[in-house]
Amino acid sequence: MLAKKTLARREAPGGGAGDRRDALRISELSLAVGTGERAIPLLAGVTVRVGRGETVGLVGESGSGKSLTARTALGMLPRGARATGGVTVSDVDVLAAGRRELRELRRTRVSMIFQDPRASINPVRRIGDYLTEGLRARGVPARAAAERALDLLDQVGIRDPGGAVRRFPHEFSGGMLQRVVIAGALSTEPELLLADEPTTALDVTTQAEVVGLLKEMQRAHGTGMLFVTHDLDLAAAVCDRVYVMYAGRIVEEAASASLFGAPAHPYTRALLEASPSVHGDKVEIRAIRGRPRALAESPSGCSFRDRCPLAGDECAETVPDHRPHGTSLVACLRPEQVTP
C-alpha cells in the first residue's frame, strides 16, 4: 500500500472511453526517435484500452509497432525516443513516471512475457532464482518468495516443483520454460499482463497448452492482458477485443466475434485471406501484395493505400479518422466496400 502512494496519480490526457481504473489505457500515443527533421516516427495516434480482467489482442505484421506499443506500458521506450499522448496503468501515468516510479510499477502492477522463454531466463541461474527475482525485488523475504515460487510452479502444472526450482533452464523443454515464465510473470500479482508473442517460439501442440494455461491463469488471478501476436486467428480465439495495427497506427478495433464475419478494414480482410484455415471449403490463400511498411516509410494519407485494392485518390489526402462501422471502429474511408 505504501508503495502505491509514491506513484504518480494523474488523469491521462486525451481520456477516451472507459473506467478510470482500466488496467491499461494508451491514448493518442505517438513515438519518435531523434529530433527535428531527422526524427523517425515509430507510432502515431495509438489508442488501446485494456479493462480489468479483460483480454485484448494487438495484431499486426512484424514492424507494425505492436511490441513497441506493449512496451510503453512498462515505460520501456527505445533509446532516445520521445513520446506524446498518454499511457496509464491503473492510475499511474507511465510517461511522466521517474526511474523509481517505473521500477515500482514494474515490480507491482505490470508483468511482461516475452517471445522466447529460453532467452528470457538467465541460463546460468536456477529456475528458483528466476521465479523469485520479481518478488525479491519488491522486498519479499527469501523464504516467503521461495514458497510462493513452489506454489506457482504447481499452478502452472510443473511436476515436482521442489526439484524444478533447483534445476537450470537447459534442463527444461521450451513449453515447460514458458510455463515457468508465466509463473514468474504472475508471481507479483500484476494488474496487467503483457504477452508479446508468447507462443511464437513454441511448437503447435505446446502453443495450445500454453495459451490455455495463460487464459486460465489470467482468469484465476483477474489480470488484464494485452496479447500481442501476428496470428489473427489466435488473437480472435484468445481475446475479447482485437486491435489491428499497421505501420505504427491502429487501423481497426473490433470484438473478436465480429472480426471474422465482418472485417471493416481492407488490411484486416487481407490478413484473414492470407491465413490458411482448416475449417470449411478450401479457399485460395492470397498473400498481401507489397511488403509491410514501417511508419517512417509509409505513404501520405492512409498508410495501407499502396497495398490496398480499394484505394482511391482521396485516400492519399488525410489519415482516415477512426469511425464506427458495424461493431468496429475503423480507420478507412470506405469500410462498406470491405464487407458488403
Added chain:
Amino acid sequence: MKRTLADRNRKRTFAGWIGRRALGGVLTVLLASILIYGALRLAPGDPVLAMTGGRRLTPDQVEALRHRYGLDRGFMQGYLAWIGDALRLDFGTSMHYQTGVTSLIANRLGVSGLLILYSAVLAVVSGFAVALASAVKGGPVNRVAGIVAAVTTATPTFVSAIGLLSLFSVGLGWFPATGAGTGLADRLWHLTLPATAMALVAFGVLARVGNAAFAEELRREHVEVARSRGVGTAAVIRRHVVRNALAPMLTIVGLLLASLFVGTAVVETAFGLDGVGSLLVSSVSRRDFPVVQGVALIAVLLFVVVNTLVDLAMPFIDPRVTVGGLGR
C-alpha cells in the same frame, strides 16, 4: 534409490574426467620437457666454454667438466636422467653458482610469486572495472577506454618499466627504483612499480575482452526481462551481466596468469629484483643450462596447472558446460 545410483555414476564420471584432465596435463608437461631439453642441447654456444671464460683447459679437464654436467651423454640418455631427477624436484646443479638449481629457484620464488600475484590483482581489478564501466556507460567512456586499452596492450613491458621508473622513481621519488625490500609492507611498496609495469599489458587485454563480454551479456534478453520486472540496475548487472560473463573472463585470466610468470624476466631485470625472471635472463646469457631448463619447466607446469584448474571450475560457473558427458 534411483537418485543415489545416478549420483554415484555422476561422481564416477567426474572422477574419471579429472583423471583424464590430469593425464593430459602430465603429457603436456612431458612433451614440453622434451622440447626444453632438446632446444638447449641444440642451442649454439658451449656451456663449458662459457663457464671457464675462455681459459685454456686440457682436453682431459674439458672432458671431466662435460661428464660432470652430463653433456657427454646421448640425447635420450641425458634427457631421461634429467627428467628423472626433475620428477624428484632435482633440477641439477647450476654451472655458475655451483649450487642446486632447485634451491636457487626456491629462494627467488617468494619475490617472483608475490610480484605475479600483485600484478595479477592489479590487472584483474582495474581491467574488469574499466571493462564493466565502459560496457555499461557506452559512448565516449567506451571510446576512451578502448584507446587506453589498445595503448597499454601495445606498449612493451620494458618500455612501460622504463617510463614508470623515470616518472615515479627518478622524477617524483615516490617509489624505490631497485630492490625487493624486507617485510610485507616494504616489499609491496618496492614491488608496486614492477607489478604495475607487468600488469599494464594484462590490463589492456582484460579491459578489451571484458568489454566485449559484458557488452554481449548486456544485450541479452534476460537482462531486458529483469529490467522489465523492476530489478535495480546494480542487481541486474551483478546477477545477469557479471555473473554470465564470468566464464570467458576466467579463461582469459588463467592464460594471463601464466604469461605474467614469463613477464617477470623483463620486469625483474629492469627493476633489479633478484627473482626467478632475472635468474632466467642471467642464466641464459651464461649458458647455465640446468637453471634455464628448470625455470622453463616450472613455467610450463604453472601454465598447465592454472589452465586445468580453470577448466575444473567451468562446470560450476556455467551449468551448461558438461563434465564427461554429464551436466552438473
